[in-house]
Amino acid sequence: MRLPLVLALWAFSVVPALAGQASLRAVSPATGAFSSAGEVAQAPAGQPAPVRTPPDGSAPVVRSLELRFHPVNESLIEPQTYLYYIQTQASRPTDGVWVPYTDDTEKVLLEDFKRLWGTSFLDNLWIEVNDDAYPNGVVGKRVIYHMEERPRVKIVDYTGSAKVERTKVDEKMKEAGISLRLDSFLDEGVVRRVKGIVQGLMAEKGYEFAEVTSSVEPLPGGPKLVKVVFDVQEGPQVKVRAINFEGNSAIGDGRLKRQMGATKEHWFLSWITGRGKYQAAKFEEDADKIIEFYRNRGYVQARVGQPELKVLEDSADKETRWVQLDIPIDEGPRFKVGQFTFDGNTVIKSEFLRPLFKVDQGDWYSEKRIRDGLIKAREAYGGGGYFEFTGFPDLEFQEAAEGPIAGPAEPTVNVTMRLTEGEQYFVNRLTFTGNTTTRDNVIRREMRLLEGNIFSTEALKFSVRRLNQLGYFKPIEEQGSQAVDVQKTPSSKNEVDVTLKLEEQNRNQLTFGAGVSQFEGFFGQLSFQTANFLGRGESLTLSVQVGSRAENYQLAFTEPFLFDRAITGGFDVYKRTLRYIDQFTQEATGGNLTTGFPVANFSRMFFTYSYERVRVSELNPFYNNPAIVAQNPFLADSLLLGAGGRRTISKVTPSFIHNTIDNPIFPNMGRRITTSFDFAGPGGNTYFIKPRFEAVQLWRMTPRTTFGVRGQIEYVRPYGDTENLPIYETLFLGGEYSVRGFDIRSIGPRDLNTGLVLGGNKSLLFNAEYMISIAGPVRLILFYDAGQVRVRGESFAMKEDITEVVPDPSTVLTDPFNPGYLGNPNAQPPTTRVVGERSAFKTSTGAEIRFFMPVLNVPFRLIFAFNPQRGGIYTNSLRPAKAFQFRFAVGSTF
Numbered sequence: 001m002r003l004p005l006v007l008a009l010w011a012f013s014v015v016p017a018l019a020g021q022a023s024l025r026a027v028s029p030a031t032g033a034f035s036s037a038g039e040v041a042q043a044p045a046g047q048p049a050p051v052r053t054p055p056d057g058s059a060p061v062v063r064s065l066e067l068r069f070h071p072v073n074e075s076l077i078e079p080q081t082y083l084y085y086i087q088t089q090a091s092r093p094t095d096g097v098w099v100p101y102t103d104d105t106e107k108v109l110l111e112d113f114k115r116l117w118g119t120s121f122l123d124n125l126w127i128e129v130n131d132d133a134y135p136n137g138v139v140g141k142r143v144i145y146h147m148e149e150r151p152r153v154k155i156v157d158y159t160g161s162a163k164v165e166r167t168k169v170d171e172k173m174k175e176a177g178i179s180l181r182l183d184s185f186l187d188e189g190v191v192r193r194v195k196g197i198v199q200g201l202m203a204e205k206g207y208e209f210a211e212v213t214s215s216v217e218p219l220p221g222g223p224k225l226v227k228v229v230f231d232v233q234e235g236p237q238v239k240v241r242a243i244n245f246e247g248n249s250a251i252g253d254g255r256l257k258r259q260m261g262a263t264k265e266h267w268f269l270s271w272i273t274g275r276g277k278y279q280a281a282k283f284e285e286d287a288d289k290i291i292e293f294y295r296n297r298g299y300v301q302a303r304v305g306q307p308e309l310k311v312l313e314d315s316a317d318k319e320t321r322w323v324q325l326d327i328p329i330d331e332g333p334r335f336k337v338g339q340f341t342f343d344g345n346t347v348i349k350s351e352f353l354r355p356l357f358k359v360d361q362g363d364w365y366s367e368k369r370i371r372d373g374l375i376k377a378r379e380a381y382g383g384g385g386y387f388e389f390t391g392f393p394d395l396e397f398q399e400a401a402e403g404p405i406a407g408p409a410e411p412t413v414n415v416t417m418r419l420t421e422g423e424q425y426f427v428n429r430l431t432f433t434g435n436t437t438t439r440d441n442v443i444r445r446e447m448r449l450l451e452g453n454i455f456s457t458e459a460l461k462f463s464v465r466r467l468n469q470l471g472y473f474k475p476i477e478e479q480g481s482q483a484v485d486v487q488k489t490p491s492s493k494n495e496v497d498v499t500l501k502l503e504e505q506n507r508n509q510l511t512f513g514a515g516v517s518q519f520e521g522f523f524g525q526l527s528f529q530t531a532n533f534l535g536r537g538e539s540l541t542l543s544v545q546v547g548s549r550a551e552n553y554q555l556a557f558t559e560p561f562l563f564d565r566a567i568t569g570g571f572d573v574y575k576r577t578l579r580y581i582d583q584f585t586q587e588a589t590g591g592n593l594t595t596g597f598p599v600a601n602f603s604r605m606f607f608t609y610s611y612e613r614v615r616v617s618e619l620n621p622f623y624n625n626p627a628i629v630a631q632n633p634f635l636a637d638s639l640l641l642g643a644g645g646r647r648t649i650s651k652v653t654p655s656f657i658h659n660t661i662d663n664p665i666f667p668n669m670g671r672r673i674t675t676s677f678d679f680a681g682p683g684g685n686t687y688f689i690k691p692r693f694e695a696v697q698l699w700r701m702t703p704r705t706t707f708g709v710r711g712q713i714e715y716v717r718p719y720g721d722t723e724n725l726p727i728y729e730t731l732f733l734g735g736e737y738s739v740r741g742f743d744i745r746s747i748g749p750r751d752l753n754t755g756l757v758l759g760g761n762k763s764l765l766f767n768a769e770y771m772i773s774i775a776g777p778v779r780l781i782l783f784y785d786a787g788q789v790r791v792r793g794e795s796f797a798m799k800e801d802i803t804e805v806v807p808d809p810s811t812v813l814t815d816p817f818n819p820g821y822l823g824n825p826n827a828q829p830p831t832t833r834v835v836g837e838r839s840a841f842k843t844s845t846g847a848e849i850r851f852f853m854p855v856l857n858v859p860f861r862l863i864f865a866f867n868p869q870r871g872g873i874y875t876n877s878l879r880p881a882k883a884f885q886f887r888f889a890v891g892s893t894f
Contacts, residue, residue, distance in 0.1 A: 061138065124146075127146070157227065191216075195212045239278065259286070262279050298335050298365045301333070305330070306328075347381070395415060526544045541555065541557075554572070568596035570593075571591065606654070651681070653676055691714070707768075712766075732745045734746040741882075748760050787841065846885075849862040863886065
């Protein structure tokens, strides 16, 4: 029997042994000589061995199977691989097993043929069956599988253009599910698809007229080794000089052009932005955006045709071809909404669904409002367990009536929302994977989706947000669609199994290193810090930090679920030293006890008791000058000159925090509202109240950008025996956590004689950031900061007086910061005079690079700031704020 088919590759002839499990034995392609184990029996020396034969009179049997490869005796693939696809069995004489050759055998051979051909290994295949009788006359059938394997690819090359990026080609091939690897078999279909991919990539770069050809070249060194070459002739790059819309009357060309993302006219910054390259493959997306724009304004039947490409001219070097795009538009009539009804809803009544769709009868039809309404309806149904809910608008158009014909005065569309509610589902099993450190109970206590309850998609989203806020895992939504896996429970009706696939983040940091910050200066630190101690969700901090400006020794612990209830408990003990250069040193020793409890979703109430002993030392000698102190008694109280430099503060602070921000390190969306009230009194010798309010709002603008704002207001007032607050309890601004371009503690009311910032009793702060994700944990942040601080008796204002120092004429050195000023016994403290006015707010704007540093377990920041309004109290001071600042920092502004 012969079953031919045409294609090609090379040869290696083998034969399976006929005993036991099949194995292969080489056969001479010249003679076709064949022997099989078991056919030769023992015989006396010098006599031929007898051949084992089937019983006399038997029907034909399958004597042997043979694989022959053409044109040479070599195969690219192990012959055992081919045997896997062959189901025909040969006789085994040594076991006395004789396989008859029948019509069924030929059917199996045909199936063998189909299976072998389906491997795509072969260029040509045919099966040959020859008669080879045994000595007793029984017919034996020798089955020979003739195979020509496909050529093997050894080299893939791209020639003719340097614009072809092999990595891009490989990525596109992977997306398309094809491969053209070295040492793989040549597939002409794959070659054609790769040509299309290269053509598409060239079109994306603006080479619409690029030509891609392929060739297969044989290589020396082996049978059927080939080199595949893709030759790319770029042709001119197509650039758009003008875009014209034809047929539009209601909406102008300019508004339509702004809707398109990829199809843009060339402009003067195209050498930077790349704008103006024509990409035909992306025009369909732009056409959809134009249609969406029309449909959101009532033009439900608007259509966009294929653009006509008019060649205007080629550049002198023939590398650029300028074109004009003429885009046909069919706007159609503008429709108003007529009747708005629902169909298919039984679970939620129409009167409850109707308010979700912000479309009233007589309004212009808006597809966006319909889509937004469907999203809200899906949330409502999903919250009740109907997660298979779907819906779409069924539109019935009515043209405007003319003459005596009854009908609407204007084109109208009746909208019927066709809803498919599906069935209600319940949670059968809730499973977590990937939490190698965090315990299941820590995760479950954040979940609002419970086993046995309704499968609420809103509760699931709520739970995901709470898990992201912990910061223990990488953001779940960034791990792909499989991070939350919802599957219907097998053999159970209306139940689902929910699996959350988590990826732990290392929140345990043993840190030994050094750094620099405007707040701490140069510092070295040794600390252990974790936000997930032993996987229990507890926070522990052990820290020793020594620097040129700051020292900090701290032990802190927080249990977010005390006694397995949603009650927060924690303590913090510390000893800190902070040196304000050329001013004073503040030393503080104390501790805090904190407890908190939830009051609503994402909202908690806290109560904190703090006890702190503070000492002010290392004063600038100028501040102790009796003449200076006499001029401003408040200076003496602020610096504790009459109290031995010491104060004790005992205070209780109730606070409320509402926080829906999605991620504590790199937030994208959400809101945080914080309000607190410090009440300092019994147990200490300093009495004051200090209310504070802060609001933060973040909006995700695009998948890679976020806009955020913060507003903060603080107020402090002494009471009882305390008339003037110590300087470390007054309010000031400046530094990387408030107004970034100003030094820390540089914004606030100053002492007119010394220039020392004494601080105020009220402050106002505003920050805005536009955050752009660059790659991974790196963000570019554009910011604007503004703030001001006032003292009692002053109100916040947009303008303030500009004053300048009027020194004593007898004084040679008039700089109050210069020690020589103290050496002149006849010098009098300077006075000031008003010379103008300026903005009362100190502002800073600029850019910041923020990236996560695993060593510090916080974002590391490189800040470049420009300070537009930066004048100090003194216009001729030697220490005004710099116009530009560059500094390093850690953490985040808000």
